[in-house]
Structures are given as structure tokens and as C-alpha cells.
Amino acid sequence: MCITPKELQHQLGEFGYYCPVCLALDCHLMDCSETADLTHAAVYRRRYYKMCSKVHLAQFLTTPDQFVAPDCPHTLPQPHLLPRKLTEVELKNRFPQQVEMRGFCPVTYLDGKQRYEALVRGNMQYAVEYRERIYIFETKQKQDKFLRLPEIYWDQKLPNKVPPLCEPVPLTSLPTLGYLEQGVAVSVIKAMTAVGCLKPKYPFLSIQRSALLYVAYYLKAFNPKSTDYTRQKYKKKLAMFEENCALIPYLISAMQGNYRPPSERPIDFEFKLNRFLALGDGREKQ
Structure with a gap:
């Protein structure tokens, strides 16, 4: 409509930024001030009016007299x-x-x-x-x-009996089991589910220690209260841990049967075997 916001403000109709069609048809106070553009705006008798939708704009343009004073059925309340x-x-x-x-x-x-x-x-x-x-x-x-x-x-009265006000309970005020249940239970359950599905066995470590290390890495990798840098760091450690655990079933499968010369072995066999032995020698840390 090629008008400035200041000009719009000075020449608004008697309904201001409220949709006159909503007010006339449904007695609804539909505030259009949050919409900056003038897609659904109209000018009538040198006054500007904003509508809430394309449908209401079409209705206003068809019969504008029924939506503005003095023929409009409802007036806008006082400010x-x-x-x-x-x-x-x-x-x-x-x-x-x-x-x-x-x-x-x-x-x-x-x-x-x-x-x-x-x-x-x-x-x-x-x-x-x-x-x-x-x-x-x-x-x-x-x-x-x-x-x-x-x-x-706006003008309602509450009944005599209302639900009690639920005050937030600080986690530190709970007993140890309650604190763990409310604070870390969900994270621990997810970690235990993940370790139960994977069943990791780290080279040269017991099953129990392998599971404990995996749970520790998992909790650090998915701790929502840690920084993004820390989570990414432990996600990489977790991925490396899983790769090292996968060495055992790989080598068992690759070394079954009779002896095979180096030329007939899988391409990555020597690399993974050396990596496995390095873990036993302590040259590669978890």
C-alpha cells in the first residue's frame, strides 16, 4: 500500500489494530498488531483497517459499511x-x-x-x-x-477445595536412593540398556570391567549437563571402545580353519591383529 508505519498509526480506523470483521461477526477481539505486513489491510474513507485473514479482508472489501461506524454491531472497548x-x-x-x-x-x-x-x-x-x-x-x-x-x-470464582500447590523439591534434600532415582535414573537405565544390547568384551579385560568402562563412557558421552565439547570427546572414546571390542569376534572369525599365507588373509587382518596385541602390551590406552 506504499504507506509508512507512522502514517498507518496516525490514520488507523476506530478499531485500531483489531480486526473489525471478527468484532462485527463474532464479537472477538482479534489483535493484528503482531503482524507487521499489510497483506490483509484495507483503506476506507481515508482510514486504515487491518484484518486477520484473507477471507475477512474479502468480506470487508465487499461490504465495508457493515463493519465500520455507525453500522457496525459492536464497538471496540475502551483502551x-x-x-x-x-x-x-x-x-x-x-x-x-x-x-x-x-x-x-x-x-x-x-x-x-x-x-x-x-x-x-x-x-x-x-x-x-x-x-x-x-x-x-x-x-x-x-x-x-x-x-x-x-x-x-475473566470473572470466575474458584471452589472452596482446590488442588494443593506443588512446591519444587530440591534434589539434594532427598535421601540417597531418591536422589539417584530423580537425578540419574533415566541416564543409568539408558546406559544399562546399551551395554546389555552390545555385551562388550574389551581385549585383555574381564567382562565385568569391560561393561563398567562402557557404562562410564556412555554416561559421559550422553550427559545433558556437560558441554558439547566434552560430550563429543567421550562419544569418540565410546566409538573407539566399541571398535576395540569388535576386534575379538573379528579375529576369531578370521583365524578359524587351517593356516593361510599372508597373501590369502583379509586386507585389514594384520592391522587389526597388531592393534589387538598392542592393547595387550599396554601400548594403546582405552
Whole structure:
């Protein structure tokens, strides 16, 4: 439309960045301010209007009078009655103001027919301010639904009995078994599964020590709290460990039967045999 953002701001229609078609047809407050482009914008009587979709743009262009004053069935609420999103920083700056409904998601609660099971805690990441009150929501979809229809969801009362507040429990406060279960159980199970599937036997080491070394390398290679450099380092060590373990079944298979002269042996036989013997001499470390 070849207009500057400043010109758009100064000549916006009475609905601002809200879609007039959504407001007229469904009484929905569809905020289009997050969309920078003007693909679904229209100019009418020297005023600019933004629509939320191509379909609504076509409807507006067909009969614009029914979507603007004085013929539009619904008017945009006053600015102080419009909901707006809050960032996590803005939410923290509002302390000590408390969130409404004790932090339960109002959309989930009402859509769940206000049953006890529908009392779900909201996420601070999805916060909205409406009528000087703060609400938090379970998901972004629930937040968007509240922004469209705040009048339906804002004024609800909680039942006398609500789910208890789940306070986070520090891992260090748990007993040893509980600490291991909550902190490393998943990683240990994955490592034990991997060693059970591979059944490694390192040259010149016992089966027990081979399994312990493999588990140790695996835990270090897939530790999510390690740096990427450390994980890559131990993934290479793990791969080398597996290659050395594979020497035993290879040599057993290659050395079966009668003696064969060097010219009839596999190409990599001498290399792998020397590598195997080097492990026994201690010249090659794990």
C-alpha cells in the first residue's frame, strides 16, 4: 500500500489494530498488531483497517459499511478494558500484585465446565493483564482464546477445595536412593540398556570391567549437563571402545580353519591383529 508505519498509526480506523470483521461477526477481539505486513489491510474513507485473514479482508472489501461506524454491531472497548499480553519481565515488575484465580488457568477451568479436574496451573510465560488484573494460562492457545473473549473468562470464582500447590523439591534434600532415582535414573537405565544390547568384551579385560568402562563412557558421552565439547570427546572414546571390542569376534572369525599365507588373509587382518596385541602390551590406552 506504499504507506509508512507512522502514517498507518496516525490514520488507523476506530478499531485500531483489531480486526473489525471478527468484532462485527463474532464479537472477538482479534489483535493484528503482531503482524507487521499489510497483506490483509484495507483503506476506507481515508482510514486504515487491518484484518486477520484473507477471507475477512474479502468480506470487508465487499461490504465495508457493515463493519465500520455507525453500522457496525459492536464497538471496540475502551483502551483500559482491552486485554494485553505481559512478558515475564513485566510480570515480575508487577510484584507484589498476585495473579488471579491463585494461578489456575481460567480458560481451562471454564471450558472444563468448572470441574475440579479442570483446575490446571497456568504458566508464567503466558500472562495477560485485563481490568488491572493478571491471569496466567496453561498454553499459548488458551492465552489467545482469553485475548479474543476476555469477558467470558475473566470473572470466575474458584471452589472452596482446590488442588494443593506443588512446591519444587530440591534434589539434594532427598535421601540417597531418591536422589539417584530423580537425578540419574533415566541416564543409568539408558546406559544399562546399551551395554546389555552390545555385551562388550574389551581385549585383555574381564567382562565385568569391560561393561563398567562402557557404562562410564556412555554416561559421559550422553550427559545433558556437560558441554558439547566434552560430550563429543567421550562419544569418540565410546566409538573407539566399541571398535576395540569388535576386534575379538573379528579375529576369531578370521583365524578359524587351517593356516593361510599372508597373501590369502583379509586386507585389514594384520592391522587389526597388531592393534589387538598392542592393547595387550599396554601400548594403546582405552
